[in-house]
Amino acid sequence: MTMGLKKNDDVMVLTGKEKGKTGKIIRIDKNGIRVYIKKVNMIKRHIKPRSPQEPGGIIDKEAGINISNVGLYCSKCKKPVRFSVKANEKNKKIRICKKCGSEV
Numbered sequence: 001m002t003m004g005l006k007k008n009d010d011v012m013v014l015t016g017k018e019k020g021k022t023g024k025i026i027r028i029d030k031n032g033i034r035v036y037i038k039k040v041n042m043i044k045r046h047i048k049p050r051s052p053q054e055p056g057g058i059i060d061k062e063a064g065i066n067i068s069n070v071g072l073y074c075s076k077c078k079k080p081v082r083f084s085v086k087a088n089e090k091n092k093k094i095r096i097c098k099k100c101g102s103e104v
Contacts, residue, residue, distance in 0.1 A: 003067050004083065004095065005035065010073040012080040013040060013065060022073050026062065034064030041065055076102045 005011065005025060012022045023037040043063045049056035071080025074097045083095045083104050095104045 003032070004085070005067065005070070005072060010075065011035070011037060011070040012073045013037070013069060014071050014080060015069045016041075016065070018065070028067070029064060033067060035067050035070055036062045036064055037070070038062065072104055074100065074102070074104055076100050 005028070007025050007028060009025050010022060011025060013019055018041050021037075021040050023040045025035050026038050027036040028034070029036075039062070041063045042060050044058050045061055046058055047056045072083055072095070073079070074081040077097060077099050081100075081104070082098045084098060085093050086096055088094050096102070097104050
């Protein structure tokens with residue numbers, strides 16, 4: 001299942017408690033269902049110490065968000081948009097915003 005989103009894309013959260021927040025995708029799980037966005041949907045995890053160099057404690061980390069709850073963010077429109085894929089003059093695929101027509 002592919003939604004056309006990739007690592008390092010700017011996205012905006014559409015639903016849930018983090019609605020309206022934007023950030024870059026840092027990871028997409030192997031099934032392509034959940035995305036992890038930098039500094040969005042933060043949770044606390046208790047980590048057991050593994051060695052003297054790796055102490056334990058409580059750390060903050062990003063939790064996954066369903067890929068259907070995020071939208072690709074257009075910096076020109078300043079909102080999440082739908083996009084189409086077209087080939088440019090060098091036959092490289094680019095994503096184009098459906099609203100303003102600019103490259104996303």
